[in-house]
Amino acid sequence: MLFSHEEYQEYQQRFMNTKKRMEESGVDVLLITNPSNMYYLTGYNAWSFYVEQLVIVINDRDQPIWLGRYMDAAGAKMTTWMEAGNILSYPDDYVQSMTRHPMTFVADFLIDQGLSHKHIGVEMDAYFFSALSYEKLKQKLPDAHFKHAGLLVNELRMIKSDTEIEHMKKAGQIVQNAMYTAEKAIYPGARQCDAAAEIYYDLISGTPEFGGDYPAIVPMLPTGERTAAPHITWSDQPFKEGELVIVEMAGCYKRYHAPFARTISLGKPSEKIEALSKIVVEGLNAALDIVKPGVTCEEVESAWRQATSRYGIEKEARLGYSTGLSYPPDWGEHTASLRPGDQTVLQPNMTFHLIPALWFDYEGIEISETFRVTETGHEVLSHYTRDLIIKGDLDIAPVIS
Amino acid sequence: MLFSHEEYQEYQQRFMNTKKRMEESGVDVLLITNPSNMYYLTGYNAWSFYVEQLVIVINDRDQPIWLGRYMDAAGAKMTTWMEAGNILSYPDDYVQSMTRHPMTFVADFLIDQGLSHKHIGVEMDAYFFSALSYEKLKQKLPDAHFKHAGLLVNELRMIKSDTEIEHMKKAGQIVQNAMYTAEKAIYPGARQCDAAAEIYYDLISGTPEFGGDYPAIVPMLPTGERTAAPHITWSDQPFKEGELVIVEMAGCYKRYHAPFARTISLGKPSEKIEALSKIVVEGLNAALDIVKPGVTCEEVESAWRQATSRYGIEKEARLGYSTGLSYPPDWGEHTASLRPGDQTVLQPNMTFHLIPALWFDYEGIEISETFRVTETGHEVLSHYTRDLIIKGDLDIAPVIS
Numbered sequence: 108m109l110f111s112h113e114e115y116q117e118y119q120q121r122f123m124n125t126k127k128r129m130e131e132s133g134v135d136v137l138l139i140t141n142p143s144n145m146y147y148l149t150g151y152n153a154w155s156f157y158v159e160q161l162v163i164v165i166n167d168r169d170q171p172i173w174l175g176r177y178m179d180a181a182g183a184k185m186t187t188w189m190e191a192g193n194i195l196s197y198p199d200d201y202v203q204s205m206t207r208h209p210m211t212f213v214a215d216f217l218i219d220q221g222l223s224h225k226h227i228g229v230e231m232d233a234y235f236f237s238a239l240s241y242e243k244l245k246q247k248l249p250d251a252h253f254k255h256a257g258l259l260v261n262e263l264r265m266i267k268s269d270t271e272i273e274h275m276k277k278a279g280q281i282v283q284n285a286m287y288t289a290e291k292a293i294y295p296g297a298r299q300c301d302a303a304a305e306i307y308y309d310l311i312s313g314t315p316e317f318g319g320d321y322p323a324i325v326p327m328l329p330t331g332e333r334t335a336a337p338h339i340t341w342s343d344q345p346f347k348e349g350e351l352v353i354v355e356m357a358g359c360y361k362r363y364h365a366p367f368a369r370t371i372s373l374g375k376p377s378e379k380i381e382a383l384s385k386i387v388v389e390g391l392n393a394a395l396d397i398v399k400p401g402v403t404c405e406e407v408e409s410a411w412r413q414a415t416s417r418y419g420i421e422k423e424a425r426l427g428y429s430t431g432l433s434y435p436p437d438w439g440e441h442t443a444s445l446r447p448g449d450q451t452v453l454q455p456n457m458t459f460h461l462i463p464a465l466w467f468d469y470e471g472i473e474i475s476e477t478f479r480v481t482e483t484g485h486e487v488l489s490h491y492t493r494d495l496i497i498k499g500d501l502d503i504a505p506v507i508s
Numbered sequence: 509m510l511f512s513h514e515e516y517q518e519y520q521q522r523f524m525n526t527k528k529r530m531e532e533s534g535v536d537v538l539l540i541t542n543p544s545n546m547y548y549l550t551g552y553n554a555w556s557f558y559v560e561q562l563v564i565v566i567n568d569r570d571q572p573i574w575l576g577r578y579m580d581a582a583g584a585k586m587t588t589w590m591e592a593g594n595i596l597s598y599p600d601d602y603v604q605s606m607t608r609h610p611m612t613f614v615a616d617f618l619i620d621q622g623l624s625h626k627h628i629g630v631e632m633d634a635y636f637f638s639a640l641s642y643e644k645l646k647q648k649l650p651d652a653h654f655k656h657a658g659l660l661v662n663e664l665r666m667i668k669s670d671t672e673i674e675h676m677k678k679a680g681q682i683v684q685n686a687m688y689t690a691e692k693a694i695y696p697g698a699r700q701c702d703a704a705a706e707i708y709y710d711l712i713s714g715t716p717e718f719g720g721d722y723p724a725i726v727p728m729l730p731t732g733e734r735t736a737a738p739h740i741t742w743s744d745q746p747f748k749e750g751e752l753v754i755v756e757m758a759g760c761y762k763r764y765h766a767p768f769a770r771t772i773s774l775g776k777p778s779e780k781i782e783a784l785s786k787i788v789v790e791g792l793n794a795a796l797d798i799v800k801p802g803v804t805c806e807e808v809e810s811a812w813r814q815a816t817s818r819y820g821i822e823k824e825a826r827l828g829y830s831t832g833l834s835y836p837p838d839w840g841e842h843t844a845s846l847r848p849g850d851q852t853v854l855q856p857n858m859t860f861h862l863i864p865a866l867w868f869d870y871e872g873i874e875i876s877e878t879f880r881v882t883e884t885g886h887e888v889l890s891h892y893t894r895d896l897i898i899k900g901d902l903d904i905a906p907v908i909s
Contacts, residue, residue, distance in 0.1 A: 154725055154726060154739045157635075178825050181737040181869075182734075199847075202845075206849075231643065237637060239633040241642070304711075308705045313701055317744055325722045327555060333586065340555055343719025424579050436836055441604045444605075446600075
């Protein structure tokens, strides 16, 4: 693949930063299995993370190594900046086999390179580094010193470059458009799956200027009693008059996300819900208001807490988390969270999904913003009313049978 | 959630079958982290597998236990057949924390129940059972005997019930419709993201009679040189005259999949590609022709090999795999593969994705079928021409600017 000079420089910088962090952590060889980290360091971008694959950073080499399934090596050559000699692959009979495991192939490679006694960093809590993968490595490399280097690269990703911010703003624009569509597509009588399909169309098609990428989580549309259960997906049942519908989704551009949530009331909401929605927005605004460089994550949460506790509101879950580059199943970066005890200090170009959701026994509300920390405060990536969206009789589209 | 008597019976049967397999394998307590296995045993269905969650089967209890994040317990109560006392949760400050890990909560539960010295089965190679999760369990439960029970439930899932087959046939109908849409949406000048959006719309909306669910893998549309790299997803660039485009996707209904692939030539294909496509179809037909109960997986692959080797064709990758119930990132079941050495014996209501794809340096072809093993042979789940789809000048829609 051809990269511009700037792109090439950015990859080089990320690679050097990783090697520096490795040195500080006493890691000689880093095995990267998190697809987001693989993409961040090499540009590798394909839906192949359902088989074992990794990027290997060796402290005295001048390029990372991609190692994966034979059929995916072609994609690695097309999407990464490394020379072809640094793209390695294992044969297909290692895939989902009862008798062979790809990590034994990886271990053999490390032995062959004289690295079997080194300090080897592994992403112990990455989604696609299984317990079995680790056991296989340990069996084949008894002299290696393994070290949990789970967030070594994730932490580098927290402060975005200007290019990354541009990507996230495009994602913010995509999801903003999709929310307009959601508002139109969700009405009593419409099937949930049809609304989800309309939303998906917008998220993938994007805008006339740039297309959308697949988000790391599908759009979630809990409705009625199911608004109390945030991660339930759509069914083929129709929306009903009087129900609440939560829309939680992300726009995605070149794997960069802008998550976003709003709540729609199909008809006049109860007084309780209308009042709660105002409290959520008040708390959301209060939290955003104090965002600026130097403030800690827990201070942002505390601003929400102060604004809402006077109403007797207590939120069990964290208020938000660092977001940006991601692959399924999560658009969070697994580093900083907006919650008590997290003393991460905000810096310019950090990006968070601030999601003050409240769930009760039989209903829930979510109203969220993805924001960037600027030099002096914050900016949000999508622009949409924060109020509870009330669809009155006039707004309700006719039932299509 | 309300279940019909038949549904309840099916869950009971699956639970009893699991306990029987546990007894045969010397497992007292089974920790199930694969979301497909969780759904299979309990009905739990939500996009919450990005945090630690599991179903625990204890050999002398009469219901499984769901254990997950506090905010997801509401969804577990809504979607599973167990009584509320068997839905347990850990507080949100365990989520993606540097200081606490959900598996220590799980270990404490097992200690509390007097199970800390038992034979504990774990799905060592499940996507969402991380190396760190296993380490945490081992640290907290030094007297336990851990056993790799990775495919214990997966293997039960291989033979589908009639209800499951009905779900898969609906998925087959959905993807068949989506392929018609793909054929229309893919033409020179159309952006790849717009074609992907059209396809997605169909997959999610489904049919007027039943809606679609999200497939475990996004539609893949490698085009031009990228047809050599099977797992690359769409871009926002336009399709070009003369290119090949591979469409690989699955219909999904209630988490049951019918994967499907076809190849489209935008304009007259090269003689080589036209000839290759005929060989692929000949091999595909030959493999399907020998499918019936009693035949082994490797014999199916061998039929393909015999039909195509006379043309000098050699396929590096496996020819197919068991498919059905799944969550991202894979629609395969990780049990049987159609490849040399796999002596799994076909039985009625097993279901496979037979995908005789060929990839060369600069191009590739995929033409696939998902089939069910019947009492006497096979039936495919989608009905669509197997030929290379050639879009001539007359078929090409005008470029929309």
